[in-house]
Amino acid sequence: MQVIGLCRFSYPALGGFQIGHETVEERIAYLYAEERIEERFRLFETIALPCLKEQTDQDFDLILVTGDSLPRMHRDRLHDLTAGMPQVQIRAEPPRRHRDVMKELINQARRDHDQPCLQFRHDDDDAVSVDFVERLRAVTEDCRPLMRKNRSVAIDFNRGFIAQAGPKGIAAAEGVHPYFVAALGMHVRRGCPLTIMNFGHHKINRFMPTVTLTDAPMFVRTHNRFNDSRDTDAWQPGLTTLTPEQAGEFEARFAIRTSHVKEAFGSGCAAQARSLRAWRRSR
Template sequence: MQIIGLCRFSYPAHGGFQVGHETTEDRIAYLYEAERLEERFRLFETVALPCLKAQTDPDFELVIVVGDTLPRQHLDRLRDITADLPQARIHAEPPRPHREVMKEILNTTRDQDLPSMQFRFDDDDAVAVDFVERLRAAPADCSGLIMKNRTVAFDWNKGLIAEYGAEGISAIEVFRPLDVAALGMYVRPRCPMTIMNFAHNKINRFMPTVSFDTKYMFVRGHNGSNDSRQKGEKPADVAPLTAEQEEMFRTRFAIDADTVRAAFSAS
């Protein structure tokens, strides 16, 4: 089975954002603004990438989608920080309709003769280090559903919301069914459907969906450049991690609090 993750890194799509922009040029200017991009890079380096590099099952692919106008210094930096993640490849696209381009990328990445398990991955989120391992095991656990359906969704809905800064990490436990993080979708061979055909929070309207009660399967980032935060989402009631919780973040998500403090203390 082929396991494919799709990550959009400041890609200036047409649609796909809660924040609207009048023109594509306005969207590019917003996404490539220096302070915003610096925050995204710090989160990608200290939060999102470590958990992927630490997966107990390393047999997966990650497509990182960027705009074809991403400035060269940022593209080079992205290549540098993913150089030790052989599962990742960077794919540049001009601005195009969000869902159409993402569906196309997934279907050209996959081997149509193999079943695939697909997941979306935000550049400020983390999944547990055994996420890919659990994705691979889920179809066997639900073989009856797999035999009878072209697509099946699998949802790990317990995790945390976290904020990161020079003081370290603050977080709160959450229960979030059908969120982007730790949600996967099985696709039968030669089926054209992808996880990008569906709004993540409505996917259970279109296929059987299995929920697992595993604790701490994801960390959702809460930061100044969250798309949802620009539309007035309320701040999360997070609290600084204890030493025990910092150790849990390190072992469960490969997120090191000291590395976070150092990154966000840098000028």
């Protein structure tokens, strides 16, 4: 069964953001401002990508959506970061209605509409467990009668971590948070044109049956300076720096390496900025 993931990387959609902008130009300027885009790349490289690279089931497709106005230096960097991932298809799209373009891209990625598929969203600053794709398939098999009877069924792994990345590494708090984007999947029956982007993630249980699993931590959702939204109850827990034992568990479960995070957000951050300025002077 085909598994399709969708990840937006600073795509200047019309709609789809809780932070409002008067014009598309204002949104593009906000998304590609140096301070913001640098933080997104650091989170993408240290949090969002490693877990996908190390999935125990590598048979999935990932649509990485960005804007056709993304500056060349950032576009090149995005291609470099994903060069070793055959699952990734980068789509540079002009500004369009958010849900319309995302639904269209997912359905274009379906290789056979006469077969069912699994879909998930993946934010560019979050992580899922390295066995997320494997477990999506397993749950589908366990619940096959339910999947056959319904056009779509959501699969929600709702235990995970709220976390913050910084020069000292990772601070986190474990909790149960239903219907986050991270570690939420959807089974779509054959012949059905629905996609996971037809539904707001927090409201998905209003439109279809959902299977909920709370047995193990399956996601890391980061708290950072440029979150588009902060759910009131999601951001309340106190975050504590990971112990060495917990850091080892994060690496094993999410492929998040404390040394990598410290380098990206610490001294490596300054070096990266100097490299970027040198690149611009050479153009």
